[in-house]
Amino acid sequence: MKTRDKILLSSLELFNERGERNVTTNHIAAHLAISPGNLYYHFRNKSDIIYEIFLEYEKLVDFYLDIPEDRAMTLDDMTFYLESVFDGLWSYRFFHRDLEYLLDSDQRLRQDYRDFTNRCLASISRIFEKLAEAGIIEPQEEDLRSAMSLNVWLVITNWMAFLKTAHAAEASACLTLTELKQGIYQVLTLEIPYLTPAYRERVMALREKYRPSLHELGDTGTGVYK
Amino acid sequence: MKTRDKILLSSLELFNERGERNVTTNHIAAHLAISPGNLYYHFRNKSDIIYEIFLEYEKLVDFYLDIPEDRAMTLDDMTFYLESVFDGLWSYRFFHRDLEYLLDSDQRLRQDYRDFTNRCLASISRIFEKLAEAGIIEPQEEDLRSAMSLNVWLVITNWMAFLKTAHAAEASACLTLTELKQGIYQVLTLEIPYLTPAYRERVMALREKYRPSLHELGDTGTGVYK
DNA sequence: GTATTATTAGAGTATATACTCTAGTGAGTC
DNA sequence: GACTCACTAGAGTATATACTCTAATAATAC
Numbered sequence: 001m002k003t004r005d006k007i008l009l010s011s012l013e014l015f016n017e018r019g020e021r022n023v024t025t026n027h028i029a030a031h032l033a034i035s036p037g038n039l040y041y042h043f044r045n046k047s048d049i050i051y052e053i054f055l056e057y058e059k060l061v062d063f064y065l066d067i068p069e070d071r072a073m074t075l076d077d078m079t080f081y082l083e084s085v086f087d088g089l090w091s092y093r094f095f096h097r098d099l100e101y102l103l104d105s106d107q108r109l110r111q112d113y114r115d116f117t118n119r120c121l122a123s124i125s126r127i128f129e130k131l132a133e134a135g136i137i138e139p140q141e142e143d144l145r146s147a148m149s150l151n152v153w154l155v156i157t158n159w160m161a162f163l164k165t166a167h168a169a170e171a172s173a174c175l176t177l178t179e180l181k182q183g184i185y186q187v188l189t190l191e192i193p194y195l196t197p198a199y200r201e202r203v204m205a206l207r208e209k210y211r212p213s214l215h216e217l218g219d220t221g222t223g224v225y226k
Numbered sequence: 227m228k229t230r231d232k233i234l235l236s237s238l239e240l241f242n243e244r245g246e247r248n249v250t251t252n253h254i255a256a257h258l259a260i261s262p263g264n265l266y267y268h269f270r271n272k273s274d275i276i277y278e279i280f281l282e283y284e285k286l287v288d289f290y291l292d293i294p295e296d297r298a299m300t301l302d303d304m305t306f307y308l309e310s311v312f313d314g315l316w317s318y319r320f321f322h323r324d325l326e327y328l329l330d331s332d333q334r335l336r337q338d339y340r341d342f343t344n345r346c347l348a349s350i351s352r353i354f355e356k357l358a359e360a361g362i363i364e365p366q367e368e369d370l371r372s373a374m375s376l377n378v379w380l381v382i383t384n385w386m387a388f389l390k391t392a393h394a395a396e397a398s399a400c401l402t403l404t405e406l407k408q409g410i411y412q413v414l415t416l417e418i419p420y421l422t423p424a425y426r427e428r429v430m431a432l433r434e435k436y437r438p439s440l441h442e443l444g445d446t447g448t449g450v451y452k
Numbered sequence: 453g454t455a456t457t458a459t460t461a462g463a464g465t466a467t468a469t470a471c472t473c474t475a476g477t478g479a480g481t482c
Numbered sequence: 483g484a485c486t487c488a489c490t491a492g493a494g495t496a497t498a499t500a501c502t503c504t505a506a507t508a509a510t511a512c
Contacts, residue, residue: 229489
């Protein structure tokens with residue numbers, strides 16, 4: 001594997017593990033047992049590394065959220081979208097954590113991320129539209145669909161942060177993909193009122209599969225309050 | 227005004243303006259035209275300053291979210307809660323921005339914030355309960371109410387971050403309280419399906435008041451996608 | 453082989469950051 | 483007038499951080 005790719009891989013790994021703020025270029029170089037000079041031969045600066053990682057992330061999500069327009073949408077499709085998006089979120093989880101700072105330090109990234117967000121929102125909205133066409137949810141006005149899509153986006157992109165802050169111990173390490181996917185339970189909660197009678201039970205059963213267990217969330221109190 | 231209080235005030239101001247990560251203790255001291263030594267006479271370290279600011283924030287929100295149990299809830303109450311919570315969010319907006327890092331660097335804060343979150347979630351859930359008692363929304367099972375409360379929390383606490391990242395320019399400064407309160411539009415979107423026929427129109431009219439105008443959101447594309 | 457280019461090591465640098473230390477000052481107390 | 487004590491200034495420090503520079507080595511092209 002090329003040094004350049006190794007740098008990207010290690011950076012992502014360290015960023016995810018410790019947070020971008022806590023990982024310096026020297027850490028990355030040390031982790032790979034290469035010199036800082038070597039790292040700076042391949043990348044102009046830390047921002048460049050982050051930007052390239054973002055491009056990978058963007059590509060992955062764009063790939064996942066590609067909506068086939070030649071056929072109707074199924075419940076399996078919806079499950080796939082949800083699972084995939086949370087997979088992506090997990091693989092690049094450092095990104096949303098320090099998002100604001102990252103965008104402030106790189107204008108390219110700011111612009112690209114803005115476009116990325118809008119594409120994602122459009123995809124979510126389109127998914128709702130196709131779910132309605134398939135008779136899974138009731139059709140909605142465009143206004144409402146837009147606002148709902150935005151809420152879905154907010155829940156998805158911030159579920160991870162919620163989990164991290166709700167955990168009592170520092171325990172950043174002990175967060176699992178399984179817990180993350182309980183975010184799907186929250187997303188499906190948003191859909192409940194719009195489900196058609198024909199699909200209601202099936203979707204509710206699907207949702208149940210992602211319900212957070214008290215045991216897993218431990219002493220965070222989630223599900224216990226009032 | 228006492229130096230100690232001036233430090234807290236200036237810190238909050240600078241943190242909100244530039245982000246905690248970009249504000250050093252030396253900046254704070256310089257901004258107040260006092261010496262770093264003076265600052266460190268009043269606070270053991272930067273974390274201590276942040277912790278005290280959090281305590282203020284906590285107090286404020288707890289005050290806002292105190293639910294009167296001796297009478298029914300009105301639509302005005304709900305409006306007040308929403309307005310107040312977003313006011314609080316605005317005044318201490320630096321906090322949610324760097325939350326994860328802050329919690330990682332201060333165990334006291336982590337524990338307190340966890341409790342704070344659970345209190346807020348309980349309050350939101352209780353508000354839903356009382357809205358149902360007042361005939362404003364349909365009553366819901368506790369499970370659903372909990373999940374909905376969590377979604378409301380996710381939308382509220384992350385609306386600010388969304389706005390900041392959706393804006394094209396760096397423009398961190400040009401974010402306004404008015405824009406922030408468009409988050410209320412998003413929160414009310416969550417309630418729509420549960421509104422009773424008696425209140426539906428009134429709540430929808432209220433929601434309309436917070437609708438983001440295309441002009442204000444400018445070129446973010448929000449509301450335009452698909 | 454020789455020339456060129458890509459890659460790497462590793463010491464080094466300018467700056468920043470959180471924080472410390474010493475030496476006070478000024479207002480009140482007895 | 484001596485003493486205390488809350489408060490303040492300002493120089494200083496240890497460490498970290500992002501990044502640079504020079505020189506050397508490996509790979510490739512001709």
